[in-house]
Amino acid sequence: MRITRIVSAVCAALMLCAPLSAAPATAADTAPIHIAVITDMSGVYASLSGQGAIVATQMAVDDFGGKVLGRQIIVDTVDHQNSATVAEAKTREEFDNGADLALDLTNSATALAAASVAKEKHKLLIVTGAASSALTGADCNKYTYHYAYDTYALAHAEGVAVAKDGYKTWYGIVPDYAFGKSMLSDFTDAIKPYGATFVHADTMPLGTTDFSTYMLAAKNAHPQVLALLNAGADTVNSMKAAKEFGLDKQMKIVVGLFFLPQVDTDPALWAGAKVADSWYWNQTPEARKWADRYAAKMNGARPGSIQAADYSATTQWLKAVQAVGSVDADKVVAYLDGRKFSDFYAQNAEWRARDHRVVHDMYVYDILPQSEVKEKDAWYKLVGTVPGSQAFRPASQSTCDKTW
Amino acid sequence: MSADYLASQLFNGLASGAYYALLALGLSVIFGTLRIINFAHGAMYMLGAFATYYGAQYLHLNFFLALIAAPLVVAALGTIFEVVFLRRLQGTDPVYGLLFTFATTLVVVNLMRILAGAMGSPYNIPDALSGATNLGFTLYPTYKLFVIVVSVVVCALVWWFVERSLLGARIRAATENPMLVRALGIDTPRLITITFGLGVAIAALAGVLAAPTTNVYPSMGDDIIIYTFAIVVIGGLGSITGSIVMGFALGVLQTLGAVWYPPIATTLIFIVMVIVIALRPSGLFGRPESG
DSSP: OHHHHHHHHHHHHHHHHHHHHHHHHHHHHHSOEEEEEEEOSSSTTTTTSHHHHHHHHHHHHHHTTSEETTEEEEEEEEEOTTOHHHHHHHHHHHHHTTEEEEEEOOSHHHHHHHHHHHHHHTOEEEEOSOOOGGGGTTTOOTTEEEOSOOHHHHIIIIIHHHHHTTOOEEEEEEESSHHHHHHHHHHHHHHGGGTOEEEEEEEEOTTOOOOHHHHHHHHHHOOSEEEEOOOHHHHHHHHHHHHHTTHHHHSEEEESSOOGGGGGGOHHHHTTOEEEESOOTTSSHHHHHHHHHHHHHTTTOOOOHHHHHHHHHHHHHHHHHHHHTOOOHHHHHHHHTTOEEOOSSOSSEEEOTTTOBEEOOEEEEEEOOGGGOOSTTOOEEEEEEEOHHHHSOOGGGOOOOOOO | OOHHHHHHHHHHHHHHHHHHHHHHHHHHHHHHHHOOOOTTHHHHHHHHHHHHHHHHHHHOOOHHHHHHHHHHHHHHHHHHHHHHTGGGGTTSOHHHHHHHHHHHHHHHHHHHHHHHOSSOBOOOOOGGGOSEEEOSSSEEEHHHHHHHHHHHHHHHHHHHHHHHSHHHHHHHHHHHOHHHHHHTTOOHHHHHHHHHHHHHHHHHHHHHHHTTTSOBOTTHHHHHHHHHHHHHHHHOTTOHHHHHHHHHHHHHHHHHHHHHOGGGHHHHHHHHHHHHHHHOTTOSSOOOOOO
16 A cells, blocks of 8 residues: 555656756757857947857857858847846846856856856856956866956066066056956966065055055165056046156056056046957957957957957867767866867967966067057057966966866 | 154155045034935936036036036035925925935946946046145145045034024024024025035035046945945034034044054944944034924
8 A cells, every 4th residue: 555655656756857858858859049148238348249249259150151050140238237246146047947058258257157057057158258267266167268358467478478588577557356356466476486476466446536645655675567457347446546747757557457448438547558458359360350350340349358358268168068969068078178279369278277268379469659540549569478388377287176 | 664654654644534524524414404314425426426426427517517517516506405305395205215215326326337337437636736745744636635635614614504504504493493493584495506506516515526536436435425324423413614624634643553453454443433432422513403
């Protein structure tokens, strides 16, 4: 009697479960594949990623034929509003609604939030927009790749380029949050082998409007380099203050994190500055060819490095899906780990298995004065290429506690 | 740490205090007459900066003309805003005014974001004020000195206007007892509109002065308005003298705090606010609220 009851209960359970487990399997074979571009659509980073990121991702999809595994590919747009809470909720929603890949995540706080969701849901996340090296360090996980750049690479591309030229004493302007601290420690480590040190670093809150106190202090300290290790409006305002106090005439100014569209806000301010980035639209014929197609869709605007990275990452992912015949994140990760590739964006690149850092060449550029700029948005002059192995943290020094 | 260095930092403090004083003053003037906590004050500061930028861009308006024209334009918008909306909130709980002006701020800031982009637009220091001036002990940026002078002059004029002039006396009377003032044949609503316009003009003037030192960007008001509110509370809500004195004093305190220990710079004002609220809730210069 008891056994009958158990057996019938099991039968009932199986009957209930059967259609549920069978239905998604059939649906998934024909349902469209979703790529969620989660980024800042309206805030401070919108011009670095935003609409351009959507266009770039869609271009990658179109170039791939709009289909993979016989299924249509749909690009979803999600505005994370620069809030970690929103990013977490939206990423969860996207994955729950069938997104197979989440992409971009410009802004480190949102990227870290989305990474935790990817880890929990076993769905793939490729971060192209955020800087924090924690994504492949303390907060690394199996389902998150960090694609474009990070604070370590910026420091080791730009910091090294300047320190090599004999600049020994540095003065840091550092915003008081995760990104700033990470920049300072990465720059400190990067310049150390060249005998260069930070004589002092001032930390101030994000969104400081008046930098004159710190500029005067920096002027008084007589360093050879003033390093602005901040981002966005902070970078602009601190650069303006530096020029107001004539610091640009007394020392070299290094801008830690900079993107091409920022030059347009004030070309005269940035002329002569040295910056590091992962890509520039006019650096190779292939890059330019892609940039021309992008510009045609964006009213002539040239793409920045994050947007190019979105295209590149989407294409690489689609190729992987094609190769393994599935969008299953575990299978795709198994395929990507250790794989080497080169495309118009990423040169000599590798999906590093150790910590899921995507390693590729980084570049150092000088920002040209307006008089030397021959066409719209052609602000950069390539002055150095740093091989990925030197720019990114070596796998042997990885702080990622790999548990997969 | 040399005396020259501290003296230069003192000037930095006065320069940032110059903005605080102007903004706090405008806020006080508005609160004093309308009893509205104008959260949109930061947006008006931002609009002043944008008026300067667009004036230069499309009308080739130079900076010195912008100092007069931009506050007038923004004040005109402000008076329309007062006549059409704020007037209806008179006599209601101050929370309504606060909420309404906060909502307005969100709308205006986001409209500017659509119009001008979030990253902002450049505006440079006019040639006549660029470079440095020898103060005897140090070279100091001329533009910052100019900001301090303009702020002191404007604050003094407004103080005189409100506290000493006949029109100022009427405004103060209209605040105390609108019915009685109206009975004496004075057009009270018009007085209030004028005062609101004045407060807005001062905020916009601070925006014009800020344009050359930062990029002109939509959220520039959000960054500074919070400090301004704290300063007004410290000085005493509605107190003209309190706003001016504490604006400069806290600018200096904040800067010297940053010299001593940078991370505390932005918190210092709030620490002072907490202490003042605990010991003297009506503010250092305020009279205890009656009723």
